[in-house]
């Protein structure tokens with residue numbers, strides 16, 4: 001039997017590179033479509049084909065579909081920095097919405113009917129209740145979050161009109177690294193807490209900035225839900241298999257369901273690394289909710305997904321192995 005062929009957009013990035021490796025291990029044929037604008041060629045498994053191009057180039061997206069005839073798509077490619085999206089919303093709508101539309105149009109033209117989309121908890125905005133369930137109101141606070149919500153809405157319309165089935169996975173904070181130590185997070189600039197804290201531990205940064213210690217949380221610092229990248233990728237495999245078996249369109253939250261404060265992350269990182277981690281206290285950042293924790297019960301129920309790495313220390317240990325590779 002020939003292998004199922006999966007297109008992974010953004011497969012040279014942090015999450016997409018882990019996904020590519022897992023898909024290959026599970027017997028899929030993978031083509032990574034990535035412009036390398038923020039991704040890394042050396043993160044792409046040598047067992048995958050790498051098609052270097054930009055989704056904004058609709059002709060090359062079509063060329064890729066025409067060459068490979070995909071069974072399904074996993075769509076990770078996007079810009080991801082909230083602050084930058086506020087400064088330059090056009091960049092985010094062009095890439096995360098307009099370029100994504102080229103992908104949907106190519107899927108329509110080449111009759112590829114299944115897509116797993118990297119959505120985000122940022123579509124919810126300021127939480128009205130924690131943990132956040134999938135029916136929580138959607139009021140994104142910035143253009144990044146709005147670009148993700150617009151794309152989810154586009155997927156809804158493409159299903160009704162053209163029968164394109166999709167599963168949107170709304171990640172909370174992806175973290176950790178492949179336990180092999182061969183893949184990990186490499187954003188530039190890095191904006192995520194765990195790699196930043198570990199860069200301080202490794203002596204590559206002077207200190208970690210804590211934005212606000214007067215939130216109504218256990219220690220006054222912001223609480224976030226950290227989900228191991230491997231658990232995240234497992235959820236994608238389950239979503240992909242469901243779509244390939246004829247499951248309908250849906251959206252799910254992906255998180256651990258446990259919240260950790262900034263100070264708890266720093267303490268756990270000190271214990272894992274055995275290093276001192278200098279901190280500097282700064283004022284709150286606009287649009288930073290006090291607590292974001294996922295209620296992921298719907299995907300647990302639908303696909304029997306269970307995160308394996310529920311312990312923050314395990315997530316940090318893998319990230320540390322990557323950071324000190």
Ligand SMILES: NC(=O)c1ccc[n+]([C@@H]2O[C@H](COP(=O)([O-])OP(=O)(O)OC[C@H]3O[C@@H](n4cnc5c(N)ncnc54)[C@H](O)[C@@H]3O)[C@@H](O)[C@H]2O)c1
Pocket residue numbers: 009010011012013014015016033034035036037038039040053054055056075076077078079080095099118119120121170171172173174175187
């Ligand atoms: N990292 C997180 O915690 C997190 C949380 C919620 C949602 N997400 C979503 O998950 C996805 C992956 O995030 P990541 O952290 O791996 O980001 P990343 O920046 O590491 O990876 C994105 C990849 O997409 C590629 N890319 C971007 N625009 C492209 C385009 N127009 N054409 C082709 N390739 C393009 C980049 O080169 C890069 O390799 C994103 O959609 C992001 O919004 C991430």
